Amino acid sequence: MHNPLRPALPLRLVDAPPAPSSTTPQAIIRVEDLSIVFDVPRGQVIAVDRVSLAVMPGEFVSLVGPSGCGKSTLLNAMAGLEQPFEGLVTVAGESMLGPRPDVGMVFQQPHLFPWKSVRRNIAHGPRALGKSKAEALRIADDLIEMIGLTKFANAYPHTLSGGMQQRVAIARALANQPRVLLMDEPFGALDAQTRAVMQDNLLELRGRINATIVFVTHDIDEAILLSDRVLIMSAGPGRILRDLSVGLPRPRSSAILTDPAYLALKRDCLDLIRSEGRKAFEQMETVA
Amino acid sequence: MSVGRRSRANAAGRLSVLVGVLSVPTFVGVWELIARSRIVNAVLFPPPSTVAVAVLDWIHSGQFFGDLSASLFRVTAGFLIGATGGIVLGVLTGEFRLVSSLLSPLFHILRPIPPIAFVPIVILWFGLSEAGKLFLVVWGVFFTVWLATHIGVQKVDRGLIRAALMLGTPRRQMLSEIVLLGALPYIVVGLRTAVSISFYTLVAAELAGAFAGIVYRIEIAQQNMQTGQVMGGLAALGLLSFVADRSFAAIAERAVWWR
Numbered sequence: 001m002h003n004p005l006r007p008a009l010p011l012r013l014v015d016a017p018p019a020p021s022s023t024t025p026q027a028i029i030r031v032e033d034l035s036i037v038f039d040v041p042r043g044q045v046i047a048v049d050r051v052s053l054a055v056m057p058g059e060f061v062s063l064v065g066p067s068g069c070g071k072s073t074l075l076n077a078m079a080g081l082e083q084p085f086e087g088l089v090t091v092a093g094e095s096m097l098g099p100r101p102d103v104g105m106v107f108q109q110p111h112l113f114p115w116k117s118v119r120r121n122i123a124h125g126p127r128a129l130g131k132s133k134a135e136a137l138r139i140a141d142d143l144i145e146m147i148g149l150t151k152f153a154n155a156y157p158h159t160l161s162g163g164m165q166q167r168v169a170i171a172r173a174l175a176n177q178p179r180v181l182l183m184d185e186p187f188g189a190l191d192a193q194t195r196a197v198m199q200d201n202l203l204e205l206r207g208r209i210n211a212t213i214v215f216v217t218h219d220i221d222e223a224i225l226l227s228d229r230v231l232i233m234s235a236g237p238g239r240i241l242r243d244l245s246v247g248l249p250r251p252r253s254s255a256i257l258t259d260p261a262y263l264a265l266k267r268d269c270l271d272l273i274r275s276e277g278r279k280a281f282e283q284m285e286t287v288a
Numbered sequence: 289m290s291v292g293r294r295s296r297a298n299a300a301g302r303l304s305v306l307v308g309v310l311s312v313p314t315f316v317g318v319w320e321l322i323a324r325s326r327i328v329n330a331v332l333f334p335p336p337s338t339v340a341v342a343v344l345d346w347i348h349s350g351q352f353f354g355d356l357s358a359s360l361f362r363v364t365a366g367f368l369i370g371a372t373g374g375i376v377l378g379v380l381t382g383e384f385r386l387v388s389s390l391l392s393p394l395f396h397i398l399r400p401i402p403p404i405a406f407v408p409i410v411i412l413w414f415g416l417s418e419a420g421k422l423f424l425v426v427w428g429v430f431f432t433v434w435l436a437t438h439i440g441v442q443k444v445d446r447g448l449i450r451a452a453l454m455l456g457t458p459r460r461q462m463l464s465e466i467v468l469l470g471a472l473p474y475i476v477v478g479l480r481t482a483v484s485i486s487f488y489t490l491v492a493a494e495l496a497g498a499f500a501g502i503v504y505r506i507e508i509a510q511q512n513m514q515t516g517q518v519m520g521g522l523a524a525l526g527l528l529s530f531v532a533d534r535s536f537a538a539i540a541e542r543a544v545w546w547r
């Protein structure tokens with residue numbers, strides 16, 4: 001809980017008071033008592049353990065937690081790429097039985113089609129959904145302009161830098177105009193400088209699209225900078241420990257990362273993670 | 289000093305180019321000298337000049353183009369049929385567990401048997417017909433291309449498949465575009481190996497009995513002790529498969545166009 005010695009100074013990071021629960025009717029994403037289990041050679045692994053959460057339309061929510069805690073698995077369930085062992089995942093009121101074009105995904109690796117130019121990679125989704133070639137290319141060209149890669153429209157992915165490739169991957173996911181955009185450590189493979197630029201790009205981009213975003217990251221700075229809410233997950237089996245809302249004013253940019261108010265905020269957040277981590281560790285010891 | 293080193297490197301480069309250009313003529317010259325020196329039996333080991341005369345006769349008699357087109361047809365048709373079958377079945381076994389369980393064990397048993405070992409049974413089944421020769425070439429090409437495609441399909445980046453799924457790619461496009469192009473680099477390697485295999489099997493097919501063809505001509509010449517003609521045939525076969533391999537390499541480079 002909050003450190004009593006450090007009064008809630010500029011603490012705009014608080015337990016989300018009216019945190020939408022999985023029964024909130026207007027929520028666009030609803031996860032109810034979701035468990036996901038994988039069969040492995042030596043039995044089963046519980047990757048996600050009875051998680052419930054809700055995301056409101058237009059919200060930007062980050063999932064943070066240690067490696068292997070089930071962030072990707074939870075995100076994949078929202079994408080329809082993993083099916084629940086128990087529980088329910090709905091987007092816009094409908095169960096995620098498989099991938100759906102109104103839910104887009106950006107992975108840690110860009111996974112661009114190497115045989116397609118930037119333009120055609122972005123046009124892939126609209127084409128797959130039955131749009132005419134001209135229409136699909138028009139959509140692609142608009143997005144290429146938005147991500148600032150007009151000069152590279154006809155380049156093949158392997159000729160682009162990692163950051164440029166990831167921008168194309170984001171544009172490709174946006175081409176189907178998804179209501180929900182899921183991002184799994186999209187900047188995790190980039191160097192610090194490029195990552196900062198990409199974060200600013202994403203903040204700016206977000207002003208222009210009205211997708212709900214769920215964003216997985218290891219990086220607490222990134223989570224606070226980008227999100228309206230940060231969900232902190234425990235080490236495996238994956239559960240959500242805390243649901244924190246970030247009250248920093250928008251528009252934001254990576255410049256706030258050196259702001260003293262922000263630093264205080266981050267310190268509190270890290271304290272929370274540490275104490276929760278210690279608690280989990282002590283629990284493990286008492287069980288053992 | 290570095291200039292000196294560079295000019296020495298240049299000199300070495302020029303020398304190796306010169307040696308490269310002279311390599312074949314020197315070999316032919318030495319061969320001519322040895323064959324004419326009567327150290328060896330000139331009937332069994334004719335000089336290149338005799339081989340050249342035999343090849344010219346072959347061309348003038350009009351048989352050469354008949355033989356060439358017969359062999360080319362067998363190799364090309366057999367390659368195309370075998371490669372198409374191999375790619376289609378490779379995609380199916382690579383992508384569908386059930387098809388793989390059905391066919392892969394069978395293919396893995398049949399694949400290691402050298403195609404040449406099928407000559408006797410092919411003669412029983414097809415006699416000396418063209419179909420039997422095609423069968424042998426198709427057989428040899430098919431398994432190589434099938435295996436390469438099967439492996440290629442299984443190695444397609446799962447991330448690409450997931451990305452395509454998230455974008456709403458229909459099942460059919462998934463197979464015909466994402467899986468097929470994802471496996472293409474492997475398939476191309478398989479096809480290139482299959483080019484030389486198609487020539488091996490051509491040799492077996494024509495030796496088994498034919499009425500025209502380059503290898504057939506070599507065999508006839510052997511029976512008539514026309515050693516020059518035999519060597520001319522070998523040279524023609526070597527040249528043909530060399531050209532086929534090089535043209536395929538050039539095509540392959542363009543096939544994976546995004547690299």
Ligand SMILES: Nc1ncnc2c1ncn2[C@@H]1O[C@H](COP(=O)(O)OP(=O)(O)OP(=O)(O)O)[C@@H](O)[C@H]1O
Binds near residue numbers: 038039065066069074
């Ligand atoms: N396909 C799978 N088969 C078996 N186990 C899996 C599979 N996918 C994930 N797991 C297991 O589930 C747990 C959660 O994995 P997940 O990839 O969701 O973690 P993560 O939080 O995304 O980790 P990271 O931050 O390293 O990406 C891990 O213990 C992992 O080993």
Ligand SMILES: [Mg+2]
Binds near residue numbers: 073184
């Ligand atoms: Mg992950």
